[in-house]
Amino acid sequence: MSDVAELAGFSHQTVSRVLSGHPNVRPHTRARVMAAIQELGYRPNLAARALATGRTQTLGVVCLNSTLYGPASMLYAIEEAAQAAGYWVTTASIRAFDRTSLRKAIARLVDQKVDGIVVIAPLASAREVLDELPGDIPVVTVEGDSERSEALVRVDQVLGARLATEHLLAAGHKTVWHVAGPPEWLDAQGRVAGWRAALEAVGAEVVAPLTGDWSAESGYKAGQLLARIGELSAVFVANDPMALGVLRALHERGRRVPEDVSVVGFDDIPESAYYTPPLTTVRQNFDEVGLKSLQLLLDRIAGRVDGSRDVVVAPELVVRQSTAAPRSD
């Protein structure tokens, strides 16, 4: 930086002012400095700036399993929007569900002095950990606990599950079975709640849900069980890959979809329109969730805390060919 100053014939402080867009710099001076920067190929040292200002222009994202479609999409949307806003993104992936690794991940980000954190860790246990956070760092939670005082962006899982279940009930099915996600996941819990609520609203029987781990394999296993149940006519599966597994298992047992059994998924991943048959599912707009959470975070960093504290994104039912009326016999 002092090289630039010398070449331009000004002090390093003036160079700093040019860089930070300070108004009180003569246009002529600014031009000279810019030329010197160009000529020397100077790039400011971000570590030094971080040390001096206390800000890093970096955001942290804590993410539970970034190979799943949902988290990966949100991560991508956040990264891109952050980039556009002049921020960096550091990710802290965690594999396990436990509190310790979540705590460690957040500690890492705090150590790195990130300017804000997005937590994509829709686990019941996340709540306690977030309560331990230093209060001076803005945090936005995605799919978190709505009782937390911090900002939150979420998809209305309960609504989505109700849309799915009501769609099946409206087609004439007496009741709807459910393959749920891991019980620790808040969105899995929400989908169970919505499914249950829809059934109870019309007095339909509520059969205990099966549980998977979001993978197609776990859906397949649940499907093998379901396929043996004669009275089965409609299933709501908590995500699309598991629904794929269910479709496969039903097919292998000779239960036709949708003639014998109707299936609804959740997420609307790009592949689900090409399953056999194309899957009726509930669309979550992950890009929007990622974008909104970033906006909220930037607002908080800028001190605009007054704005909306919670953002709820509405899911949407996408009807395809895996659902139909039950057989009349």
Next chain:
Amino acid sequence: MSDVAELAGFSHQTVSRVLSGHPNVRPHTRARVMAAIQELGYRPNLAARALATGRTQTLGVVCLNSTLYGPASMLYAIEEAAQAAGYWVTTASIRAFDRTSLRKAIARLVDQKVDGIVVIAPLASAREVLDELPGDIPVVTVEGDSERSEALVRVDQVLGARLATEHLLAAGHKTVWHVAGPPEWLDAQGRVAGWRAALEAVGAEVVAPLTGDWSAESGYKAGQLLARIGELSAVFVANDPMALGVLRALHERGRRVPEDVSVVGFDDIPESAYYTPPLTTVRQNFDEVGLKSLQLLLDRIAGRVDGSRDVVVAPELVVRQSTAAPRSD
């Protein structure tokens, strides 16, 4: 830090030595300092350390489209391994194929003074950009150009495509059609080359490949075209989601798989075992690629350049139910 020093009764430099694990510190002193750190809840300032040492303990990853299964898996594997090695990971996602955004992404990482970079951008154009890189920063390329002098980790795409094609030829198919990935992608190019080589080796006809964009939708469109071709008996599709689209299109036109047409995919994503029918495909071990590339990068950071410059991971054919012998008529 000086607070800790004062509380422990030593100088700040001794605290620094304890933190960095310097050998010449009396155990008693070390214990006192540690206790003081504990008591004050002291956490070192990484920006200051970065400024003083010139190292950041951060790695950069440039990633082309992190919502695809392959890149997402590698990213995840890298992130986790880096974490275990005490490094942070900053991602720079790019959406477009062009040189400018790649250049910008790398510039961002260099500005941030990352200690090393992994480039997951299997594009032909990546090569030129990488040549512009400052020579003092270690770089590992994934799926890059093997003629580059830098370190490289890749899956043998040509071999994988040959395995797939030869499997179909061995089953008795006269020739194999191909749905390729975007031509700018090096792995798409490699798969075309392997497919072509396998056909030419036995003197089979080489029909010009169709092109998709890795999505199920593009595979579906290619499949609609293929389904009209009467003589079609075997297709090799450049990735699993596109293969799903092809399966769907064939099914809609009444072409049975594998009785009428055999289909082979590429990647072995977790869902492909549950497609209708379960997909014969070529497995790439993304975790291994991610891990190996990180190891290579850490080696280079540590100055161990002597070791293997290139790592080639062998893909593996996974035979499921989407392939069979051609119809005898």
Next chain:
DNA sequence: AGCCGTGCTGTTAGCGATAACAGACAAAAG
């Protein structure tokens, strides 16, 4: 006894930027 090497700790000087204050000069106000 004197010297030297070794183990431990403290002092000083940066790393490369920004913040706060100070000074010079020109234009506007009294």
Next chain:
DNA sequence: CTTTTGTCTGTTATCGCTAACAGCACGGCT
């Protein structure tokens, strides 16, 4: 013509840490 105000630039201190050097005590050697 002096005073004030405002625009522009420079000087100095500081962020929190590590590197290099210096110093001190101690034991073994000649």
